[in-house]
Amino acid sequence: MTDRRLFTRKLDIARGAVDMTHGSGGKAMAQLVRELFAAAFANPWLDQGNDQAAFDVPGGRMVMTTDGFVVSPLFFPGGDIGSLAVHGTVNDVAMAGAVPLHLTAGFIIEEGFPLADLKRVVDSMAAAAREAGVAIVSGDTKVVERGKGDGIFITTTGIGMVPPGVAPSGDRARPGDAILVSGTMGDHGVAIMSTRDNLGFETAILSDSAALNGLVAAMVAAVPDVHVLRDPTRGGLATTLNEIAHQSGVGMRLRESDIPVRAQVTAACELLGLDPLYAANEGKLIAICAEEECDRLLSVMRDHPLGRDAACIGRVVEDPHRFVQMETRFGGRRIVDWLTGEQLPRIC
Amino acid sequence: MTDRRLFTRKLDIARGAVDMTHGSGGKAMAQLVRELFAAAFANPWLDQGNDQAAFDVPGGRMVMTTDGFVVSPLFFPGGDIGSLAVHGTVNDVAMAGAVPLHLTAGFIIEEGFPLADLKRVVDSMAAAAREAGVAIVSGDTKVVERGKGDGIFITTTGIGMVPPGVAPSGDRARPGDAILVSGTMGDHGVAIMSTRDNLGFETAILSDSAALNGLVAAMVAAVPDVHVLRDPTRGGLATTLNEIAHQSGVGMRLRESDIPVRAQVTAACELLGLDPLYAANEGKLIAICAEEECDRLLSVMRDHPLGRDAACIGRVVEDPHRFVQMETRFGGRRIVDWLTGEQLPRIC
Structure with missing residues (x-):
């Protein structure tokens, strides 16, 4: 069933361009995800439509989720891009009712980014991971030329195990709840x-x-x-x-x-x-x-x-x-x- | 043991900056990873020092790996950033001798990026994933302002299961091999x-x-x-x-x-x-x-x-x-x- 409030006009793929609303978390992003990403990648796990995919592995039920962090400024009251990148992904794992197991982190760094800021971000990630009880088990670093990035972007991915009998999902809200x-x-x-x-x-x-x-x-x-x-x-x-x-x-x-x-x-x-x-x-x-x-x-x-x-x-x-x-x-x-x-x- | 050829001079974290060599895959990158990332995140899985982490889960041995893709140009003879992002991560999973299971994809897109190019990249990813027999089960989209990115960056993460008795690792080369x-x-x-x-x-x-x-x-x-x-x-x-x-x-x-x-x-x-x-x-x-x-x-x-x-x-x-x-x-x-x-x- 199509929700007409959401998709009144299709994306103009031939002539359109990505704009800031496509990253806002709102209606335009939902449309981009649905008409472009979900249409191309269609599979039962992605089609769950949650912030994480849940699937069975030998020995239990696992979830996997990824999130890119492009927050500006990098350091803000109460946190920074490093702690946020850990919290955001741990939380998406946890929202499946799962116990977070491991994280990976991919860094895209702009040429000229101060090593002192990088260390501050990395130390903050490490502290957040320790506090959440997860390990950052693998990573990747890419560097782009000055003016082709914005300091640092971090993409964290997390996996976790779901306890038996637990299965929260965005499609399970029922009248009366x-x-x-x-x-x-x-x-x-x-x-x-x-x-x-x-x-x-x-x-x-x-x-x-x-x-x-x-x-x-x-x-x-x-x-x-x-x-x-x-x-x-x-x-x-x-x-x-x-x-x-x-x-x-x-x-x-x-x-x-x-x-x-x-x-x-x-x-x-x-x-x-x-x-x-x-x-x-x-x-x-x-x-x-x-x-x-x-x-x-x-x-x-x-x-x-x-x-x-x-x-x-x-x-x-x-x-x-x-x-x-x-x-x-x-x-x-x-x-x-x-x-x-x-x-x-x-x-x- | 420290290899003196690699680390003759420590990173100058207080005054230094990231430069293009830190993303080249060579000596400078190895130093950045070792002195900054590995030092902060230290854990047994990361310390394996491979392109993927291997760990036991109920029911078997699993690997997890992540890779950012910032290739320029986005479309090149023999592929594009979409197929590359799938191949690169599938390969890092496979290099543990593992059978790739699922991928996630995080997109960081520059405002103004043509939807037609985005569709081309996404369709190419989908085709590469189908061909490799893996599903892209979860994803994330962020948009940054014009001039704060470079078209599109993709970070893919993969997990896979390692068959019993298989355990290739970078530390297992022996004289005579x-x-x-x-x-x-x-x-x-x-x-x-x-x-x-x-x-x-x-x-x-x-x-x-x-x-x-x-x-x-x-x-x-x-x-x-x-x-x-x-x-x-x-x-x-x-x-x-x-x-x-x-x-x-x-x-x-x-x-x-x-x-x-x-x-x-x-x-x-x-x-x-x-x-x-x-x-x-x-x-x-x-x-x-x-x-x-x-x-x-x-x-x-x-x-x-x-x-x-x-x-x-x-x-x-x-x-x-x-x-x-x-x-x-x-x-x-x-x-x-x-x-x-x-x-x-x-x-x-």
């Missing part, structure tokens, strides 16, 4: 924004960048049948929920007043005309589970340092239109659409 | 060179870019105890043999007259003052095995379409200096050193 988030929304996006020269904006907000595998391990131990786990990175909570609604063929009803957002993030977003629901997160997850497991899951999440501010923010509903709707603080209701265009380029 | 190559040396390097505008050079040489997993499967079926398998990519045959000599703590004696090189490649290299032994290959492998298995291995290789020109090119010898030496066509002997500096940037 509870929708939870593990903490405040938008911290990473606003932290990055605060560093951009042209915005001339300062804030005390740190990126939430963190490895969520410990939190997930506690969650699946308590509720092995959690239906969906996903981290709302590029495109934020709003876009990620729309992806899940699309995959599962359901609608969602959120309660704005229940969505945790730091006061400083709200203030910064208001100043900039942005919406925290579309701002990126790098240390938060969305969990969707059966209504009767909600309290137990929430309690386990709140017991973990990375889930202290966890909240139940709404319900999955039947909806052939697959709309994500929100009861606003003022008692109204609005549709929370996919990110269209770009809110902020190179956020991760 | 035979050194074999699967075909002619330098084709990829010269094919890329032929397209570079500033060289204004034309030749009929095609890149040898190809997936070697089928050839390797036949080889390990016949000789499961092959000691070393490695593909001589960046830095070419000379640099790769030096890496192996260094890892295994041995020397090597090559016979120049036995090393297969196409006449056009020799001619092109002479014209450009280059050495085919340092030119990159993307569809060739080096195999090192016990002397008594050499004939059998050579025969199996020659029976495979990608090993028709296979040859035994020399022997492993005891040598505390770990020198790779070559008897020249003219009866002399010379040391074949690591690539120093860069022969050709962005060859893969």
Whole structure:
């Protein structure tokens, strides 16, 4: 079934070009992935449509995922491209309910990049990997001429093993399910924004960048049948929920007043005309589970340092239109659409 | 033990910068990897020092490897960045004697890149993956602003399963072993060179870019105890043999007259003052095995379409200096050193 809201006009492959919206995590990216990459590479694992592929190997079920990191600036409040590259990939492994095993790292470095910055990035990756309990087992280094890159890009790939009986997937949200988030929304996006020269904006907000595998391990131990786990990175909570609604063929009803957002993030977003629901997160997850497991899951999440501010923010509903709707603080209701265009380029 | 030839002067991390030699596959890259990456990430799998990490999982032994591709131009005689990205990673998996299972692909695309070129690259990747019998199971797309990238960079990661009893590794070359190559040396390097505008050079040489997993499967079926398998990519045959000599703590004696090189490649290299032994290959492998298995291995290789020109090119010898030496066509002997500096940037 085609979602007409998503694909009203096909990509113009003969005359079109890639633009910044194709990397934003929103509607344009979903279209590029669907019409170009997924069409060419079609296979049962990619067609799962998750941020990681799950497959059986002798001895168990494994997941594999990859992520490129082009964040600008390289060093930001609360992290840097190195720690982010580890956290992002560990998290995509963990969102399958899996225990991360090993990572690889591919570096594309621009000629002239200071070795001191490279060391800082690499040391930060190493520390993040140690903390998450994973090893960077293989790597690759390429160098491009000055002006053909931007300091450093890192692509990390991760594998992990899924415990028996655990199988969260973006297509498993069912009407009646509870929708939870593990903490405040938008911290990473606003932290990055605060560093951009042209915005001339300062804030005390740190990126939430963190490895969520410990939190997930506690969650699946308590509720092995959690239906969906996903981290709302590029495109934020709003876009990620729309992806899940699309995959599962359901609608969602959120309660704005229940969505945790730091006061400083709200203030910064208001100043900039942005919406925290579309701002990126790098240390938060969305969990969707059966209504009767909600309290137990929430309690386990709140017991973990990375889930202290966890909240139940709404319900999955039947909806052939697959709309994500929100009861606003003022008692109204609005549709929370996919990110269209770009809110902020190179956020991760 | 430190090889003094390699690390005579430490990296100046406080004041130094990355230059093109750090991506060349030669001595400078080996130093950067050793002093910066390997030092920070140190773990038993990375310390294997191979192009892939091998580790046990429930049910068997697995390998994982990653490679970034920044080749310029994107389309070249005999291939393109898409097919190369599949072949390169499939080959790094295969060089562990493993059967490739799945790949992931991370794309970093420059704003303005034509969708038609993107489709050509993606279709080429898909065809190469089908031909090699692997699936691209997960991916990621990032877009960077115009002038912050160079068309498209691709990072592919692969995993595979190693058959029981098979364990080739760069540290297993033993004095007396035979050194074999699967075909002619330098084709990829010269094919890329032929397209570079500033060289204004034309030749009929095609890149040898190809997936070697089928050839390797036949080889390990016949000789499961092959000691070393490695593909001589960046830095070419000379640099790769030096890496192996260094890892295994041995020397090597090559016979120049036995090393297969196409006449056009020799001619092109002479014209450009280059050495085919340092030119990159993307569809060739080096195999090192016990002397008594050499004939059998050579025969199996020659029976495979990608090993028709296979040859035994020399022997492993005891040598505390770990020198790779070559008897020249003219009866002399010379040391074949690591690539120093860069022969050709962005060859893969």
